[in-house]
Amino acid sequence: MKTIADIAKLAGVAKSTVSRYLNGGSVSEQMKKRLEAIIEETGYTPNTFAQSLKAKKTNMIGTIVPGLDSYETSQILTGIDNELRKWNSHMLVSNTNQNLARELELIYRLAKQKVAGIILLATEITEAHLQAFQEIAIPVLLVGQQHEEVHSLVHNDEEAGYAIGKYIIEQGHRRLAFLGVSEQNIAIGINRKEGFKRAVREANGCEVHFFETGFTMKEAAEGALAVFEGYFPSALICATDDIAIGAVKAAYKKGMHVPANISVTGFGGYSITEMMNPALTTVKLHFIEAGEKAARHIIKLANGEDIPKLIYSGFEIIARESVDKRFAPG
Amino acid sequence: MKTIADIAKLAGVAKSTVSRYLNGGSVSEQMKKRLEAIIEETGYTPNTFAQSLKAKKTNMIGTIVPGLDSYETSQILTGIDNELRKWNSHMLVSNTNQNLARELELIYRLAKQKVAGIILLATEITEAHLQAFQEIAIPVLLVGQQHEEVHSLVHNDEEAGYAIGKYIIEQGHRRLAFLGVSEQNIAIGINRKEGFKRAVREANGCEVHFFETGFTMKEAAEGALAVFEGYFPSALICATDDIAIGAVKAAYKKGMHVPANISVTGFGGYSITEMMNPALTTVKLHFIEAGEKAARHIIKLANGEDIPKLIYSGFEIIARESVDKRFAPG
DNA sequence: CTGAAAGCGCTTACAG
């Protein structure tokens, strides 16, 4: 392994000159050519530890995720990694396994590793988080959740909820059920629901009941069973694709056919939804693009540039087979 | 931020003594107590860059994956991360996006980052790989594929293929089809199929046809359609869960019911298989445990310990609804 | 068991 001293010796100059060349400092044209050739020839690359020791900063971006095993997370990470590569930066992934204490610990730990920035796929932002962000003094970007005091990138959940609500109403459905999650989760528990409500308010003669369940397909299957007791919606709007998958499973268990007896919609656009029987109508969130956007923005923050506090990522309705057209009664 | 010099001053000793304490060198009991207290109190933690600069090695383990968006990869990464945490080590994830050239590039790049070891979720090992491993002189562990010259951890694909074959035959099926992938993939394309073949050989009067398709659900759906042309197996054994999902989809498109008209099995144990209609009978591979095992072994290698060249990870048959019992003809 | 000194490979004022 060559060091900067080797290059300097080969070029017959001081190390500082080589360093200046490497970092875009003032070096004569002639010297530039000479150094460029030597570096090219020797395949020299600076030792990142020595750099980091002085500069007290790395070119790594830390990402903290609640779990590695969801479609959403995988896609977002793919996007982040895609983009970071272009910037010659690396992604350091840490998994909290849904453990809030561990999340805080990781924030401090990444700070210690001197990452240039942190992308946090957060579920909830507590006071302790805010304090941590202050202390570490490293740029942080929230993805999927928003907080007024922190840079955030979110899917436009409210708009998306509105869009799917509007779609289902346009198909003629009027007896609706919404199967969501706890309001502790702002993006999914509140915003998606609120958007849906807005669509309902704009329509005429809708009856709608709201239900709550967990995030796993299993919990959702049970949650859906509860929906079907006593109330018979013609359409069930689910707050995530996993919930919709559980709901479809529950419907079949009850002997109901989708969409003949009940229409079901998801939220997310997981690839599996296309392969279900029937294929699921859902709101596709652009996860990969969101990850790429997040990467671009955290790099800007790391470079001291300014970015908007709140950034939106796109979505689209994917109409497939799980929703029937109804002719609205009266 | 405290440095080792601060601690030394507070303790009234030389930096070397503190360093020795930190690294388990010989220090008097009394001194140990004193330093322990001071370090505890100040919350001092060594600067990893300075350590790495000297030691020329980090506590990071690099992982190279072909994509972030498969269930298998997510689970394995979860296992690796779980275990690494216990060793106070970090996981650096790099995604090749199925690009072989990029895979090689990443191996060198991780070496430059001085990772303590590399876990490679490989698809194929070429001469260029072997050469790279030599050059970087960093321990490498293959996961999911094996190569005689490299430490490898694999699912016992042959045994698992045998087990699912045996299971399906025990259920009375004799007209079989196997929907696999290219033999370029040794673990999935060859070993699973060979295990299955062994089960068939041991049984009586089986008719079996072999087919090949791609890894995506979409390709598999097309591949399955090809199976159904002209041959009518009572059971279709698929080399992965994704292939089975595609096959089920294709069967429904053809108006066939699973398992009434055709039994289908998967391979992998993806969580979604439980939620399908019908729930898929499959071979569950213990991905998380495999990841944990991989992490333990790469750490051993990084510490210069010896480990077996080839390590196996477990599996189990999960019997669910997609396979019917048949009474074997004659 | 403990300490002084050199060195890991860079960067960064400061002179010239």
Next chain:
DNA sequence: CTGAAAGCGCTTACAG
């Protein structure tokens, strides 16, 4: 534009 020197925070022989 260029160079000599100090320093980033550690570790590691070498003495004592």
